[in-house]
Amino acid sequence: MSSRKGQKSANRVVREQIAREKRRKRALWTSVAAVVVLVIAGLIGWSVFRSQRSDTFTAPPGANDAGNGIVLGTGKVTIDLYEDYLCPACRQFQQTSGPTVDQLVNEGKAKVIFHPVAFLNRFSTTEYSTRASAAAGCAAKGGKFKEFTDQLFARQPxxxxxxxxxxxxxxxxxxxxxxxxxxxxxxxxxTYKPWTERVTDDAGRAGVTSTPTILVDGKPVQDRSPDGIRAAVEAAGK
Amino acid sequence: MTVTTERRRARWAAARPWFGIAVRLGLAAVWLIAGGAKVDDLAASGRAVNAYQVMPYDLAMVIGAALPFVELALGLLLLLGLATRLAAAVSAALLVVFVAGIASAWARGLAIDCGCFGSGGQLAAGQAPSYLPEILRDLGFLVLAGYLLRWPRTPFSVDGWLAGEPAVEDDDE
Structure with missing residues (x-):
């Protein structure tokens, strides 16, 4: 009697152990599967990104040696302008300080390297930043980069x-x-969309994280007013 | 005294499954929204990572491209209730990294948007960063992940279905 009872409870203990073992295994395998899912998801992201990139690019005529900006003028001091055609602060900069920059170029004091970056694609429904920048490349090919750029800022959407x-x-x-x-x-x-990608990538690599970014001989300029730009160029030109 | 604690415990036992599923779906929604907001512009996601200035540009671009998909996958796992405890653990780990990143950006005086739900990157001049709300929000999500780590079993989950057991069960998985 008591031995049968003991037998029964022993059986139950074994059954429970088996069940516990089964549960443990199942938990392990679902975890492994989930880890695989997460890793694959990351790899998919990486390969999607890679497939969106172009390997080669052609810089338009008038670009600098690195091929990541359009050169305007021949002055000694270099003004790097990183701007997105959709960026309101860039439009404002062009309106207030653009004439001063033009003047410095015309006086032969400075040359401009304009980098038309596409940072703000997500702020239009048609990747306007990329399209506008690539179109500016086309305008550079036709020798009208500056005129086209001014018009794009004047008519900024x-x-x-x-x-x-x-x-x-x-x-x-x-x-x-x-x-x-x-x-x-x-x-x-x-035609110049791959170029826009390169311009944007090189800007990121150079540590540019926002637009407009203005460098005078490689140094960021905080005061973007006409006086600030002129002062920075004159200080660099000495 | 003991009677009220007993009753409270019983009430909690009855409410816990429903609380649990709310937490699980809530955290799933967080990841699906966060990933979905970033997935359409992977380059921008990479630049948002780069704006933290903690890794080389090219690595930041790779992380930025992979992250939205990992977030979406986490959201799906939680939505299905598959490997809930692991998904909660990975969620918690990611959130700790995010909080650390935001805190370090704050400490270094950077002026960036956390890029948590899209956008990201440097703020325009004159725009103040909102690091504290961003950190508090992530800590809130961390509490959700912590709850699921402790009580991963919730109703209507693949985990429960695989186990072939009723939803209300002990905490051994």
Missing amino acids: AEGSAGLSDDELIDIGAGVGLNRDDFGACVRDG
């Missing part, structure tokens, strides 16, 4: 909108004297 369409960009280009057919084809084909 609002953040969150669709931005200017390719047709509107082409109209603006034709308006500043670019050949409508050549420029239009270049914009529509996105």
